[in-house]
Amino acid sequence: MNATGIPLREPEVSAAAGETEQLERALIDASTRVPVLMFYTSAVAWLVLGTFLAGFVSWKLHSPDFLANISFLTWGRVRPAHMNVMVYGWASMAGMGTAIWLMARLCRTVLRYPLLLVAGAGFWNLGVLLGVGGILLGDSTGYQWLEFPGYAAIILFVAYTLVVSWAVLMFRFRRGEQIYITQWYLLGAFLWFPWLYAAGQLMLFVVPVQGVLQSAVGWWYANNLLFLWFGAIGLGTAYYMIPKVIGRPVYSYHLAAIGFWSYALFSSWTGMQRLVDGPFPAWMVTASIAATILTLIPVATVGLNHHMTMQGYFPLMRYSPTLRFTVFGAMSYTVFSLVGVLISLRSVASYVNFTQASIAYSHLGLYAFFTMVIFGSMYYIVPRLIGREWRYATLIKLHFWASAYGIGLMTLMLLAGGFLQGANMESPSLAFSESTETVLPYLRGRSLAGILLTASHFIFAYHFGLMLFGLGRKSTVPTFLNPVEAEAKAH
Amino acid sequence: MKGLAPLFLGIFGTFAFSWVGLTVIPNFQIGHLNPQSDEEGTDIYPMPQSGMVARGARVYAANGCIYCHSQQVRAPYAAADIDRKWGDRRSAPRDYIFERPVFLGKARMGQDLANIGARAPKEEESPPPAPAGGASPAASPSPAGSPSPAKQGVASAEASPAKAAASPPASPAATASHSPATSPAPKAPMSPAPASPAPQGAAVSSSPAEAGAKAGPAPSPAAASPSPAAAAVAAASPAPSPSPTPPWPEQTAGLPPMYSEAWHHVHLYSPRSINFDSNMPSYRFLYRTRRISDMPSADALQLTGSDAPPQGWEVVPTYDAKCLVAYLMSLNQTHPLKEVRSAAPPAAPATSPAPGAQPPK
Numbered sequence: 001m002n003a004t005g006i007p008l009r010e011p012e013v014s015a016a017a018g019e020t021e022q023l024e025r026a027l028i029d030a031s032t033r034v035p036v037l038m039f040y041t042s043a044v045a046w047l048v049l050g051t052f053l054a055g056f057v058s059w060k061l062h063s064p065d066f067l068a069n070i071s072f073l074t075w076g077r078v079r080p081a082h083m084n085v086m087v088y089g090w091a092s093m094a095g096m097g098t099a100i101w102l103m104a105r106l107c108r109t110v111l112r113y114p115l116l117l118v119a120g121a122g123f124w125n126l127g128v129l130l131g132v133g134g135i136l137l138g139d140s141t142g143y144q145w146l147e148f149p150g151y152a153a154i155i156l157f158v159a160y161t162l163v164v165s166w167a168v169l170m171f172r173f174r175r176g177e178q179i180y181i182t183q184w185y186l187l188g189a190f191l192w193f194p195w196l197y198a199a200g201q202l203m204l205f206v207v208p209v210q211g212v213l214q215s216a217v218g219w220w221y222a223n224n225l226l227f228l229w230f231g232a233i234g235l236g237t238a239y240y241m242i243p244k245v246i247g248r249p250v251y252s253y254h255l256a257a258i259g260f261w262s263y264a265l266f267s268s269w270t271g272m273q274r275l276v277d278g279p280f281p282a283w284m285v286t287a288s289i290a291a292t293i294l295t296l297i298p299v300a301t302v303g304l305n306h307h308m309t310m311q312g313y314f315p316l317m318r319y320s321p322t323l324r325f326t327v328f329g330a331m332s333y334t335v336f337s338l339v340g341v342l343i344s345l346r347s348v349a350s351y352v353n354f355t356q357a358s359i360a361y362s363h364l365g366l367y368a369f370f371t372m373v374i375f376g377s378m379y380y381i382v383p384r385l386i387g388r389e390w391r392y393a394t395l396i397k398l399h400f401w402a403s404a405y406g407i408g409l410m411t412l413m414l415l416a417g418g419f420l421q422g423a424n425m426e427s428p429s430l431a432f433s434e435s436t437e438t439v440l441p442y443l444r445g446r447s448l449a450g451i452l453l454t455a456s457h458f459i460f461a462y463h464f465g466l467m468l469f470g471l472g473r474k475s476t477v478p479t480f481l482n483p484v485e486a487e488a489k490a491h
Numbered sequence: 492m493k494g495l496a497p498l499f500l501g502i503f504g505t506f507a508f509s510w511v512g513l514t515v516i517p518n519f520q521i522g523h524l525n526p527q528s529d530e531e532g533t534d535i536y537p538m539p540q541s542g543m544v545a546r547g548a549r550v551y552a553a554n555g556c557i558y559c560h561s562q563q564v565r566a567p568y569a570a571a572d573i574d575r576k577w578g579d580r581r582s583a584p585r586d587y588i589f590e591r592p593v594f595l596g597k598a599r600m601g602q603d604l605a606n607i608g609a610r611a612p613k614e615e616e617s618p619p620p621a622p623a624g625g626a627s628p629a630a631s632p633s634p635a636g637s638p639s640p641a642k643q644g645v646a647s648a649e650a651s652p653a654k655a656a657a658s659p660p661a662s663p664a665a666t667a668s669h670s671p672a673t674s675p676a677p678k679a680p681m682s683p684a685p686a687s688p689a690p691q692g693a694a695v696s697s698s699p700a701e702a703g704a705k706a707g708p709a710p711s712p713a714a715a716s717p718s719p720a721a722a723a724v725a726a727a728s729p730a731p732s733p734s735p736t737p738p739w740p741e742q743t744a745g746l747p748p749m750y751s752e753a754w755h756h757v758h759l760y761s762p763r764s765i766n767f768d769s770n771m772p773s774y775r776f777l778y779r780t781r782r783i784s785d786m787p788s789a790d791a792l793q794l795t796g797s798d799a800p801p802q803g804w805e806v807v808p809t810y811d812a813k814c815l816v817a818y819l820m821s822l823n824q825t826h827p828l829k830e831v832r833s834a835a836p837p838a839a840p841a842t843s844p845a846p847g848a849q850p851p852k
Contacts, residue, residue, distance in 0.1 A: 064772045071776040076555020142552025142592040188502045211587035215595040220513045268509035277569040279582040354599035428574035
């Protein structure tokens with residue numbers, strides 16, 4: 001406890017954690033160092049590349065003549081390249097890095113078989129590289145979210161098999177009876193992903209289903225990737241980071257259980273809402289809309305749980321970078337789900353189905369929720385791997401605000417633009433071009449938001465690079481966003 | 492939570508539930524559809540595509556057309572797709588049984604392409620570059636009575652009688668006699684006027700001109716009324732008269748008729764030469780500029796203005812570009828399906844505003 005009366009240090013330092021326990025943690029952290037840093041470093045590299053591609057995509061959408069005559073830079077190739085770099089390069093790798101570290105910590109065992117993970121990270125990088133190269137060279141499969149050509153998909157699958165077999169092994173060696181909430185989510189994510197990926201690949205490429213069902217399988221895969229893979233890692237991480245940083249147990253274990261199982265049950269059924277009014281049996285879409293509405297149950301329970309855990313500790317967000325990012329992400333999960341419910345309702349969906357609003361939805365899930373939580377976890381984990389603290393509090397603050405304002409602006413622009421675009425598209429008395437022209441100013445606004453996000457990612461990459469090269473601060477006190485002592489005196 | 496087994500079972504169970512519910516059961520329901528045919532086993536729809544069309548689909552996939560163009564027409568109660576003349580009936584699963592990959596699409600930064608091939612002018616006619624806005628669609632009332640039993644369903648909202656007459660080789664005489672005389676009534680804002688069936692060059696070239704005069708996406712009965720005078724006036728002035736709401740994309744002077752193969756090539760090469768406001772990227776990398784050796788190639792693009800190659804040079808499509816256009820031209824869901832009620836059967840007077848139109852039998 002410090003002068004402010006709130007535990008700013010890690011709980012284990014201030015609480016009654018024995019020397020042995022601290023030593024054990026340090027050993028575990030050290031054992032995760034190489035594989036986790038490998039995942040993180042690759043992820044940050046992909047993030048920077050993906051940001052370049054994103055800027056490109058965003059710019060070309062309202063200025064179509066920009067570098068248009070080069071085949072591998074045409075908009076229709078750069079867009080899937082951007083998406084796949086972000087999904088499989090950045091988000092998946094960073095998520096796996098965090099998940100691996102959390103697994104080791106929560107299983108309370110030193111990371112075994114690190115070579116599995118190192119090989120997994122290597123193959124994963126190779127797979128993404130080949131896949132993105134394939135897309136840019138015109139080898140895209142044409143299925144959204146599964147554009148990687150077969151040769152890349154196989155490598156990704158091999159890489160993933162290595163990682164998941166490691167995770168299962170870790171679970172066998174775990175100590176302690178209790179399985180913490182985070183582990184439910186992580187085990188779910190680790191198992192759901194290969195099943196999903198295998199099911200998607202099988203039904204689209206190996207024994208392809210007929211006609212429109214390909215689209216159904218594609219969106220079933222994409223939505224489940226968003227919820228069962230990214231969503232599960234994000235929520236699991238939030239369940240670890242929030243209680244850990246504020247040094248207080250999760251408010252209710254039972255709420256958490258309800259939240260987890262309702263999440264697994266309902267969110268996995270939401271995929272077809274993206275096909276609303278399409279050439280499908282109506283029950284498929286209706287079932288997904290119903291499931292989307294029912295995801296309000298996990299949203300409410302998870303949100304309530306986090307809120308009650310944080311109750312009285314919100315001022316800590318002023319100091320802890322991890323907490324600030326994680327709470328932002330956890331709150332975005334609520335917003336993401338609410339927007340999902342809104343745009344899935346048939347009356348709304350007939351307007352926004354084919355507009356930029358669906359892009360806003362994906363970005364809310366993948367960025368405002370997942371990526372922010374992962375940023376938070378990286379601010380927590382990296383110092384423990386390297387033994388140095390983050391060098392500049394200012395850079396963290398800049399990173400946070402640029403990210404927060406960037407994604408906020410982007411979401412608003414795309415949602416507002418999408419609704420107007422949809423309204424015009426649904427007025428047949430207006431020429432179709434009205435609908436695309438209406439959205440152009442919002443797309444320029446989105447490019448502006450993209451500049452903010454680009455800045456934030458460069459700041460983060462720079463800061464991460466400093467840490468990687470051992471240029472962090474040598475200190476036993478974590479880097480706080482605002483000086484704790486000075487403020488405490490002022491009060 | 493204690494024990495790994497219940498956790499694992501739950502994780503597996505929820506996944507399996509979703510997988511079975513959303514992919515396996517639909518696969519039982521609509522995963523094994525056959526083409527439909529009439530009693531004699533003829534008139535099979537849809538037919539598998541091959542050759543250039545199949546390759547064109549891969550070009551479509553490779554260049555990400557799907558990120559801006561959907562290929563599905565939603566039902567009239569759900570959306571305005573049919574009012575936009577993107578199709579005459581909603582799309583159904585059977586329309587796609589031979590498509591792989593299927594390009595339903597999730598965004599419309601460009602038009603829906605489900606029927607882009609059906610909106611093309613009939614090939615054999617290939618009228619000369621029309622001078623005026625192709626917006627309006629002419630449903631000349633005349634061919635209403637044309638007997639077109641075989642493909643009647645083809646006639647769609649868009650294909651109001653005029654077009655219906657176009658597809659079957661049924662009654663060229665009747666059409667020919669009527670078309671030039673009766674001013675074509677606005678049919679479909681997006682549909683190419685040259686689709687008007689008349690085989691005569693005169694008739695064809697007059698209709699687009701006329702169309703430009705009263706381009707209006709929502710055909711009003713007034714505009715529809717046959718008025719030869721108006722037609723004459725419009726035909727006299729080649730420039731598209733300022734229309735209140737120009738449909739998109741507008742037929743531009745000096746260009747091939749809208750949605751014809753030649754038009755697609757020019758559009759892919761230089762979208763903004765056709766529609767200034769278009770934000771479609773150009774796909775020049777699918778074209779080659781080369782020196783004319785002996786004779787200008789028959790494939791050479793009809794480019795104008797700043798896009799035109801220098802004297803002695805020509806722009807020709809690569810094989811990929813030809814395949815892509817072949818694929819676009821193959822996109823056609825106008826064939827009626829038993830399970831889908833055509834929103835506007837040719838008989839329905841509601842959608843063929845021409846007052847004089849007689850419902851074809």
